[in-house]
Amino acid sequence: MATVDAILAAKYPAKVHARRVAQALQAQGEAGAIYLEAQKTRMIEDNDEAMPFRQRRPFFYLTGCPEPDASMVYDVKADELTLFIPPIDPDSVIWSGLPLSPEEAAKLYDVDRVLYTSEVNATLASIASTQGGKTVAFAIEEQVSEGIQFKGFSQTNFNVLKKAIGDARVVKDAYEIALLRKANDISAKGHIAAIKAARTATNEREVEAAWMQTCIANGCKEQSYHPIFAGGANGATLHYVKNDEYLVDQATKQRKGNLLIDAGGEYRTYCADITRVVPLAGRFPTETRQIYEIVLQMQAACIAMLKEGVRWDDVHAQAHRIAIKGLLKLGILRGSEEELFEKRVSVAFFPHGLGHYLGMDTHDTGGYPNYEDSDKMFRYLRVRGILPAGSVITVEPGIYFCRFIIDPVLKSAELSKYIDADVLERYWDVGGVRIEDNVHITKDGHDNLTSAPKAIEEVESLAQ
Structure with missing residues (x-):
């Protein structure tokens, strides 16, 4: 080959x-x-x-x-x-x-x-x-x-x-896949450099600087999108772009628990789009680790489903079912799995779509989303319908603790019973956990183009 x-x-x-x-x-x-x-x-x-x-x-x-x-x-x-x-x-x-x-x-x-x-x-x-x-x-x-x-x-x-x-553009040829793989390989180096920089960084911008230096040095002079370096609760903002807040609490001098990094380099016009979460003190805080494990399960199960002819809406729904199961186990959610799914309670914790097509644009062409969909679970799903062989799609499940989205559910006469507010209180500082890979759909399965580390032990080892 x-x-x-x-x-x-x-x-x-x-x-x-x-x-x-x-x-x-x-x-x-x-x-x-x-x-x-x-x-x-x-x-x-x-x-x-x-x-x-x-x-x-x-x-x-x-x-x-x-x-x-x-x-x-x-x-x-x-x-x-x-x-x-x-x-x-x-x-x-x-x-x-x-x-x-x-x-x-x-x-x-x-x-x-x-x-x-x-x-x-x-x-x-x-x-x-x-x-x-x-x-x-x-x-x-x-x-x-x-x-x-x-x-x-x-x-x-x-x-x-x-x-x-x-x-x-939806179906890529071998040359385009090679371009996307190259963008992913360089971006993986950038993520590793960012994880290492996060060990001692005191501000989000220091980690961004390490990322940018590595991308440029390896051939990705341009960025696929404005990168995200979100410390602690900032990770609850899906498209956080400030990248300039302290990673150390200025009052207590304690480091925040984790840093969400959503960044991809652009190589010869083709994009990578990768998200990882990094522990800032070497090991994930207990609550972050619990959420990370759920999101990792969501992603692994969804990637395992991928091949030509799979309906993306079904993969997205599967991610929500695994999120519900995990949040129930932690005690954040209450009720039956099926009732929570039907009431769309998990959307308060996972509000965006599972992923999007990737190519020359980060949110690439051909997905035909329906932002007017009355079903809020699918409203922000950027790809609808059947995945063809040759397409490349991001798989980026996440769980977030955003007061702006969750508070209305807590105040709802119908839905508040499904969330244990006392248990939830322990998780606000997690901010958000998102894990994102770029996956090439093939006739019989899939090929994950992303090699950036995501296993908990590997990420913690790099972060120490």
């Missing part, structure tokens, strides 16, 4: 992606050409510096090109992919050096030819004339620059290309 680095030594498979998307478009009309633009260079308001650059994902998927201000045309019938790059600007060369030449770009990217952007309209017109003007040009309306013309095509469809690309 080829290694990750051996796979990634080849070109990103842009032509295969273009063919896949074109095939999906045929149902919308005779596809003649696909046109996409890269993200433009944009200047910071009231400043002469460019904004941080993030390539448009549809464009990257069909070109593998990370350059700004470029564009592409795919001639469907001729199966010809053309990349267009900006011509040389002599004034810019003084400051930034020479850009890629067409010859250099042709060697880097899986395209048939490379031209300058000044030749886009002529190329489109040539395709239309060759095909007799009876075919459709597909583009994304809000991503077409002024001056681009689709003369000669019978129609320009701006409505379906973005969705077609989004749906195609």
